[in-house]
Amino acid sequence: MAKNTANGDHQTTTKPPPTPSPLRFSKFFQPNMRILVTGGAGFIGSHLVDKLMEDEKNEVIVVDNFFTGSKDNLKRWIGHPRFELRRHEGVTVSVTCLLFVDVTEPLLVEVDKIYHLACPASPIFYKYNAVKTIKTNVIGTLNMLGLAKRVGARILLTSTSEVYGDPLVHPQPESYWGNVNPIGVRSCYDEGKRVAETLMFDYHRQHGIGCPQYSTDAFMISMHFATEIRIARIFNTYGPRMNIDDGRVVSNFIAQSLRDEPLTVQAPGTQTRSFCYVSDMVDGLIRLMEGDNTGPINIGNPGEFTMIELAELVKEVITYSQEAALCLISPKVEIKMVENTPDDPRQRKPDITKAKELLGWEPKVKLRDGLPLMEEDFRLRLGVSKKI
Numbered sequence: 001m002a003k004n005t006a007n008g009d010h011q012t013t014t015k016p017p018p019t020p021s022p023l024r025f026s027k028f029f030q031p032n033m034r035i036l037v038t039g040g041a042g043f044i045g046s047h048l049v050d051k052l053m054e055d056e057k058n059e060v061i062v063v064d065n066f067f068t069g070s071k072d073n074l075k076r077w078i079g080h081p082r083f084e085l086r087r088h089e090g091v092t093v094s095v096t097c098l099l100f101v102d103v104t105e106p107l108l109v110e111v112d113k114i115y116h117l118a119c120p121a122s123p124i125f126y127k128y129n130a131v132k133t134i135k136t137n138v139i140g141t142l143n144m145l146g147l148a149k150r151v152g153a154r155i156l157l158t159s160t161s162e163v164y165g166d167p168l169v170h171p172q173p174e175s176y177w178g179n180v181n182p183i184g185v186r187s188c189y190d191e192g193k194r195v196a197e198t199l200m201f202d203y204h205r206q207h208g209i210g211c212p213q214y215s216t217d218a219f220m221i222s223m224h225f226a227t228e229i230r231i232a233r234i235f236n237t238y239g240p241r242m243n244i245d246d247g248r249v250v251s252n253f254i255a256q257s258l259r260d261e262p263l264t265v266q267a268p269g270t271q272t273r274s275f276c277y278v279s280d281m282v283d284g285l286i287r288l289m290e291g292d293n294t295g296p297i298n299i300g301n302p303g304e305f306t307m308i309e310l311a312e313l314v315k316e317v318i319t320y321s322q323e324a325a326l327c328l329i330s331p332k333v334e335i336k337m338v339e340n341t342p343d344d345p346r347q348r349k350p351d352i353t354k355a356k357e358l359l360g361w362e363p364k365v366k367l368r369d370g371l372p373l374m375e376e377d378f379r380l381r382l383g384v385s386k387k388i
């Protein structure tokens with residue numbers, strides 16, 4: 001008897017593993033595309049869900065443990081017939097509540113595509129429980145790969161620019177192997193994502209390319225699914241729905257401006273980052289999933305800013321009063337230099353040649369245009385109106 005373990009490994013080959021319903025191959029069956037989004041209640045995940053739900057052929061299942069994600073981000077979809085809620089071992093789900101699942105536990109659902117985003121992404125959150133972060137990246141990715149293998153789903157991992165560590169090559173192409181401290185406080189995330197990438201490629205290599213595959217074993221024909229993988233290396237992303245106290249630099253600066261607090265630039269302030277607006281990010285992820293390239297592919301905006309430049313730009317863009325709007329500078333906002341955290345990368349900027357060539361993708365929203373959209377969302381959530 002063939003036995004499929006929860007992580008999708010076949011223990012014998014005498015019987016074919018479970019296959020999708022034969023109905024899916026029938027002439028009159030028009031299946032919807034069933035898409036699982038892990039971490040779908042988070043900042044990028046929820047924007048991705050919005051985009052996927054725009055296509056009436058998509059059914060979307062979200063799993064999230066709500067450590068950093070929030071049901072509020074998905075409230076418009078709760079109860080929607082294509083936004084499916086499932087029961088998972090021991091977890092009863094009512095129609096008003098989302099599936100509470102942690103990817104470190106195996107998950108059994110039938111899906112065609114998996115966007116695997118689940119993991120805290122802000123340094124203060126991923127460092128908060130470092131062991132849990134690395135478990136999420138390693139065990140969580142193993143579980144999702146096992147699921148992908150079992151049901152024949154294509155899986156996309158959102159990896160990170162942090163796999164380049166404190167890069168010695170600038171800007172960073174995908175061919176750069178990085179400069180990562182394996183025992184530092186950020187390692188749970190950057191090494192975790194590096195292992196996750198390794199697992200993706202090992203599953204892909206070990207289980208062949210092309211889907212499905214047939215093989216004969218003692219005169220039995222067995223079918224198994226190759227693991228089709230996609231890897232995106234996400235660079236710093238910003239936009240509406242970021243947690244207000246998320247701790248990342250753009251959300252910090254906007255929240256601080258709206259609260260009339262000084263902008264905390266971490267020393268030396270000359271370190272650089274490149275900021276991608278969330279709608280561009282989602283577009284890049286979907287193109288990668290739908291295209292023919294496994295990646296890894298950098299998805300990020302190559303516009304590079306020092307943290308001092310970013311603080312100046314936020315000061316300029318966030319207006320407090322008509323007077324401030326006219327002179328484009330809020331008189332109240334100050335910049336305060338504060339201590340930095342260990343291993344903070346000194347520079348970061350994506351080389352997006354591959355994304356342009358292979359996905360036909362490049363970001364459209366400039367930082368100057370994206371910041372006011374985020375400001376509007378933060379004002380609503382903080383209850384701070386424009387004083388004009």
Ligand SMILES: O=c1ccn([C@@H]2O[C@H](COP(=O)(O)OP(=O)(O)O[C@H]3OC[C@@H](O)[C@H](O)[C@H]3O)[C@@H](O)[C@H]2O)c(=O)[nH]1
Pocket residue numbers: 121122123159160161162234235236237247248249250252253264265266267271272273307340341344345
């Ligand atoms: O209040 C702050 C917060 C942060 N910073 C600085 O801003 C820079 C960016 O820091 P963030 O915390 O926003 O994010 P990081 O670039 O360190 O990490 C991010 O990298 C890419 C993604 O995968 C993740 O979202 C996240 O890990 C750092 O140099 C940090 O020192 C400030 O100057 N002030």
